[in-house]
Amino acid sequence: MSLISNGGRPIEILLVEDEAEAAETTMEALRDGRVRNRIHWVEDGEEAIAFLRRQNRHAAAPRPDLILLDLNMPRMNGHEVLDIIKQHPDWRRIPVVIMTSSDNEKDILMAYDRHANCYITKPLDIDKFIEAVRSIEDFWLSIVRLPAA
Amino acid sequence: MSTDRKPAVVEILLVEDSPDDADLMSDALKEGCLNPHITVVDNGEDAVHFLQQQGAYATAPRPDLVLLDLFLPRKNGHEVLAEIKRDALLRRIPIVILTSTDNEEAIRAAYDLHANCCVTKPADQEQFAQAVKKIESFWLRVTRR
Numbered sequence: 001m002s003l004i005s006n007g008g009r010p011i012e013i014l015l016v017e018d019e020a021e022a023a024e025t026t027m028e029a030l031r032d033g034r035v036r037n038r039i040h041w042v043e044d045g046e047e048a049i050a051f052l053r054r055q056n057r058h059a060a061a062p063r064p065d066l067i068l069l070d071l072n073m074p075r076m077n078g079h080e081v082l083d084i085i086k087q088h089p090d091w092r093r094i095p096v097v098i099m100t101s102s103d104n105e106k107d108i109l110m111a112y113d114r115h116a117n118c119y120i121t122k123p124l125d126i127d128k129f130i131e132a133v134r135s136i137e138d139f140w141l142s143i144v145r146l147p148a149a
Numbered sequence: 150m151s152t153d154r155k156p157a158v159v160e161i162l163l164v165e166d167s168p169d170d171a172d173l174m175s176d177a178l179k180e181g182c183l184n185p186h187i188t189v190v191d192n193g194e195d196a197v198h199f200l201q202q203q204g205a206y207a208t209a210p211r212p213d214l215v216l217l218d219l220f221l222p223r224k225n226g227h228e229v230l231a232e233i234k235r236d237a238l239l240r241r242i243p244i245v246i247l248t249s250t251d252n253e254e255a256i257r258a259a260y261d262l263h264a265n266c267c268v269t270k271p272a273d274q275e276q277f278a279q280a281v282k283k284i285e286s287f288w289l290r291v292t293r294r
Contacts, residue, residue, distance in 0.1 A: 086263075093260035108293050112241040115234070115263045118292045132291065139287040143280055145267045147260040148253050 010036040011141055014064035016048040016081065017041065017099075018073040025126065026068065026099070029133035035141040040064070045076025049084060052091055064094055065146045068136070069116075071100040071107055079110055086115040093147045097136060159289055162212040163189045164196040164229065165247075166221050173274060174216060174247075177281035183289055186210070193224025197232050200239055212242055214288050216281075217264075219248040219255055227258055234263040243288050247281075 013030065017023040027039050040061065042048050048069070051058045067085070071078035078098065085091045095117040100107065103121040111119050120136070123129045140146075161178060165171040171189045178185045188209070190196050196217070199206040215233075219226035226246060234240045246259045246267040256267050268284060271277045 093257060095260070095266060103293065109241065113237070115240070117265050118243065118288070120291060121293050135287060135291045139283060139291075140266070143268055143283050145256055145269045147257045147267070
C-alpha cells in the first residue's frame with residue numbers, strides 16, 4: 001500500500017557506505033522491494049556532499065528523497081555529514097536514516113541530537129541485515145510521506 | 150528477539166484532538182506485540198507541558214514515541230515540533246507526524262522542523278490501523294533509541 005504521491009517516478013536513495021559488501025547487500029535488498037527506487041552509492045562523506053552539491057562526476061545527480069548514512073567512514077564521518085545536511089536550509093528536510101554497525105550509546109545520542117531521522121544498527125547476520133533493509137523499505141518507501149523537493 | 154519474556158512497557162504519547170482517531174490509534178497500538186502505555190492529549194499546549202514534565206504533568210513519563218497531529222487547538226503541531234526539537238534533550242524523542250492533511254507545504258514545514266517522519270492518515274479505517282501498527286513496529290522494534 002503505497003501512499004506516496006511522487007508522480008510515479010522512482011524514489012531516489014543516496015546510500016553512503018564505505019564497505020562494498022554492506023552496500024551490495026543493501027542495494028540488492030532495496031532492488032527486490034515493492035516500491036520503485038534508484039540507489040546512488042557513494043563511499044564516503046565527502047562524496048556524499050559532492051553528490052548533494054551536484055559537483056564533479058555528480059553534476060547530473062538527482063536530489064535524494066532519502067539518505068542511508070553509515071557513521072564510520074574515511075575522509076568525513078557520518079556525524080559530520082549529518083551535521084552539514086541538517087544545518088543546510090534545503091537539504092535538512094531530506095530524511096536521514098543512520099545505518100551503522102555501531103551500537104554505541106554515544107553515537108546513537110549524537111545522531112539524534114543532530115536530528116538524524118532514525119538510527120538503525122546493522123545486524124551482523126546477513127539475513128537479519130536484509131530484513132532490516134526491508135523494514136526500511138517497508139516503512140520509509142511505503143508508509144511515510146516523503147517531503148517534496 | 151525473545152518472545153517468552155514480557156516486554157518492558159513502552160510509553161507512547163498521542164497528540165490528537167479527534168476522539169475517534171485517538172481511539173482507533175490506541176486500539177491499533179495495543180494490538181501490537183509490545184506493551185504500550187498510551188497517553189492521549191488533545192491539544193498542543195498540553196503536549197508541550199507533558200513532554201517538559203511541567204505543571205499537572207510533573208510526573209509524566211518520558212515517551213519512547215510521539216504521534217503528533219498537525220492541526221490542533223491551543224498550539225498546533227508545527228509549534229509543538231519547533232519547541233520540542235529545539236530542546237537539547239527532548240529533541241531525541243522520535244516524533245511521527247500523523248495527519249490528515251495532504252498539504253505539501255505543511256509536510257515540508259514539518260520536516261524542516263525536524264519531524265522524524267510524516268505519515269498521512271489513510272481515509273480507510275483498516276489501512277489507518279495498519280499504518281499505526283507499522284509505525285509502532287518500525288519505531289519501537291527496528292530503530293535504536
